[in-house]
Amino acid sequence: MKELLYQLWLGSLHNISTAKIHCLKKHFKTFEAVYNADMSEYTKVDGIGTELLDKNLDSARKILEDCDANQIEIISYYDKRYPRRLKQINSPPAVLYVRGTLPPIDTVLTVAVVGARRSSLYGNACAIEISKQLTRAGAIIVSGMARGIDSAAHKGALKAEGETIAVLGCGADICYPPENKELKRIIESHGAVVTEYPPGTVPLAAHFPVRNRIISGLSVATVMVEGSATSGSAITARLSVEQGRETFCVPGRIDNELSMGPHQLIRDGARLVTSAKDIIMDLTRDYPELMVDVMLGEQARDRIIGKQTEGLPAEQRLVLGLLKNDFPTHIDEICHLASIEPAVANQSLVMLEINGFITSLPGNQYILRK
Numbered sequence: 001m002k003e004l005l006y007q008l009w010l011g012s013l014h015n016i017s018t019a020k021i022h023c024l025k026k027h028f029k030t031f032e033a034v035y036n037a038d039m040s041e042y043t044k045v046d047g048i049g050t051e052l053l054d055k056n057l058d059s060a061r062k063i064l065e066d067c068d069a070n071q072i073e074i075i076s077y078y079d080k081r082y083p084r085r086l087k088q089i090n091s092p093p094a095v096l097y098v099r100g101t102l103p104p105i106d107t108v109l110t111v112a113v114v115g116a117r118r119s120s121l122y123g124n125a126c127a128i129e130i131s132k133q134l135t136r137a138g139a140i141i142v143s144g145m146a147r148g149i150d151s152a153a154h155k156g157a158l159k160a161e162g163e164t165i166a167v168l169g170c171g172a173d174i175c176y177p178p179e180n181k182e183l184k185r186i187i188e189s190h191g192a193v194v195t196e197y198p199p200g201t202v203p204l205a206a207h208f209p210v211r212n213r214i215i216s217g218l219s220v221a222t223v224m225v226e227g228s229a230t231s232g233s234a235i236t237a238r239l240s241v242e243q244g245r246e247t248f249c250v251p252g253r254i255d256n257e258l259s260m261g262p263h264q265l266i267r268d269g270a271r272l273v274t275s276a277k278d279i280i281m282d283l284t285r286d287y288p289e290l291m292v293d294v295m296l297g298e299q300a301r302d303r304i305i306g307k308q309t310e311g312l313p314a315e316q317r318l319v320l321g322l323l324k325n326d327f328p329t330h331i332d333e334i335c336h337l338a339s340i341e342p343a344v345a346n347q348s349l350v351m352l353e354i355n356g357f358i359t360s361l362p363g364n365q366y367i368l369r370k
Helices: 002-012 018-028 031-036 058-069 121-136 149-159 178-189 207-217 232-242 257-267 276-283 290-299 314-322 331-338 342-354
Strands: 073-076 095-100 110-114 140-143 164-167 191-195 221-224 246-249 358-361 365-368
Touching: 002 018, 002 031, 002 058, 002 073, 002 095, 018 031, 058 073, 095 178, 110 121, 110 149, 110 207, 110 232, 121 140, 121 149, 121 276, 121 358, 140 149, 149 164, 149 178, 149 342, 164 178, 164 207, 178 191, 178 342, 207 232, 221 232, 221 257, 221 276, 232 246, 232 257, 246 257, 246 276, 314 331, 314 342, 331 342, 331 365, 342 358
Parallel strands: 110 140, 110 221, 140 164, 164 191, 221 246
Antiparallel strands: 073 095, 095 191, 358 365
16 A cells, blocks of 8 residues: 555655656656655656655545545556556556446456437447447446437447446546436446546646547447547547557548548548448457347347336326427426426436436437337
């Protein structure tokens, strides 16, 4: 625990990058030795200045206390549990903060599914179906838990009763966007939320492009569903290429701005994908057992039309009965008509969407899935 405390101290200092942390570890062998050294010893390491003379451990101790209070696990770069795939990228995080149970990333197929926040119904349906098929093939879906495609990807994995990983641009104790509180809770019990930011870190805009390298870095392949050519999801896909990972894109309408990102990447060499089978076929050489699994998964796929609802909890049946398949219903109207609290309605709606009964629309509106 002392080594971790001193590593967190080092990471909390101004102007100490991950690269400098590695240099100091290599020179001094232990972080405790780094902490106990003086300026005469620090000058022997290139790029190190007076910032290491601040020996205050309060920030590091607070991180440990906050992690303990919020059931957040800390995995150091030097921990054997740290994913080897992530170590292969440029500037891997010095530590990962994990809430939930991190799956065995290095021994399974992990696929990132990313896309636009303001996604279309078509895009959401593609993300859900591809993630569901991949999960049934044995893959673990990685995404960013943002609105739109990211949320749809997680829900597709959960619908297939698989594991999924959400990489956040804030502390693991914070839910962003706020409406994904229930989804975050479910992900934590069926996978993990992961971040390089300590507890209490708010979701700043600058954090999200940086966290994208972790999404692609944890994955052997990245699938982009929708997004502009300059979107965060396009950045993630390009990082996947730079990291030497496979990159796939779902095509869309040529007159839709959301198709510009995938189409540009396809022109640049990304592979066009229309189903999970396309992805599995390309990755079969490394994961030959998955091809059989995905075929079985397709044969066993649930059909929503005619699906029985008797086994649903009473609250979910009540909410389901208020929705229509030709006109969206706002969550406020659902709460009013059902006389239930927003938290109860939100929990029911998340589960109904995960189980394929309904589709969420922008603006907290919902519609029966056709």
